[in-house]
Amino acid sequence: MWKYANPTFFLTLVDRVLPWLAAATAALMAAGLYMTFFVAPADYQQGDAVRIMYIHVPSAWLSMFCYMTMAASALGTLVWRHPLADAAQKAAAPLGAAFTFVCLVTGSLWGKPMWGTWWVWDARLTSVLVLFLIYLGLIALWQTIEEPGKAARAAAILTLVGVVNIPIIKFSVDWWNTLHQPASVFRAGGPTIAPSMLWPLLVMALAFTLLFISLHLMATRNEILRRRLHRLTMLAANAADGGQADLRFADMEV
């Protein structure tokens, strides 16, 4: 397992896997979009607006999946202090924020024709909004702490605190929502979804997941390269002025 965690090995692995992954993503995305617009039927209540579901639900799923990826990497950072885990964690935060944003915006655009309003303080919308805020906080933390190792550990701690707290937030927002039952007509997401709608949804979800994995691998590769560049610049500066430069980052195994 450690062989795969070696950053140099990881870079060659990414270079080899990425073209295939990108091709699979493109093919699935094309198939999913085709099914969304030409195969899936219009809902008998919602009409064609239900097609927004095929990007809304996959991005909602990814907003969770990305957080789980980040939490797993956070464990890697704190337990094994692995630079690859640091890079994976840093790469995941903006992606998670982007997909959560897409989830919120598409939900809003779906809500306007269906509920007649851009935003309701519905339990699900509200907890996704809080998740979005947590992502933004993590990104701000990454940007504020300069030293990469320290930033990674701080972000890891916050991410793991979030793992404990997000279910609590979800529960309390649900409780709050039943307390102030809004007048909206949002039914509790029916599990009885017709197969003709389920298949396009599954294809789109898979396409989005592959898209996230490709983007995440690329962004992780960038972070590794950025650290390497940082270290080499330090070493070069050190060689230039005869060993006086700050060598704090130089011993980092990257």
Added chain:
Amino acid sequence: MDHAGYIIAAFAIAFAVVAGMGIGIVRDHRALTRALSRLSETRRN
């Protein structure tokens, strides 16, 4: 298609955001590899 405007807007925004991320990452990668190769050249000289 009813509500076409909303559907088009939702798909356009979603893909614009994702494409923006993708382009940003690819650009970042180009800049990083270029900087790394430049650094190794100056080292060799």
Added chain:
Amino acid sequence: MTRALAALFLRDLRLARRIGGGGSMGVVFFLIMVTIVPFAIGPDLNLLGRIGPAILWIGALLATLLGLDRLFQADHEDGSLDLLRMADTPLELIVLVKCAAHWTATGLPLALAAPVFGVMLAMEPQALAGVTLSLLAGTPALTFLGAMGAALTATLRRGGLLMAILVLPMAVPVLIFGVSAAAAASDAVASFGTPFMILCALTLLSAVGAPFAAAAALRSLGE
């Protein structure tokens, strides 16, 4: 070890009193918050009485957070944080004691001042009792959550705003149950017990969890 912790508790209380960043300033900020809201929404006493618990809770939340960014930062700047980190006493316990001292200096005065300010918002006696009880039970949770944020941003030069961004989303459950309990106190239908019990549970949970997170953050940032 107990004596060292007691000494730390007293030291933090004394510092809070002398520097003035503690209790009095928090209460003044709280008062200003309560004063500003009627200017924004108008002096309608019925409306103010209805949203009074919410105003008091938001005021307490912000007042607690604003004072917290110095919790570890001041110790980091004068070097005593390094001493605390290297001490035999577990860092988790030190964090817990510092939180307790901070709460005694800021959270407790806030909760005690709440009924006075509630009268200005035309709240009923029952609602006043409810909001005071819920603040007494809930503000420790805010302090613990804030301590975690303060530990993460202790070494940063301008950590205050970042700390608020990190902590406020995490404080949503405390706010929900705090306001619910406070509002339920004056409501004949809603039960006060359920949200209040959950609020107590949140405080206990954060008292157990936050010291570990904050101590881990202080250790890793200090390396």
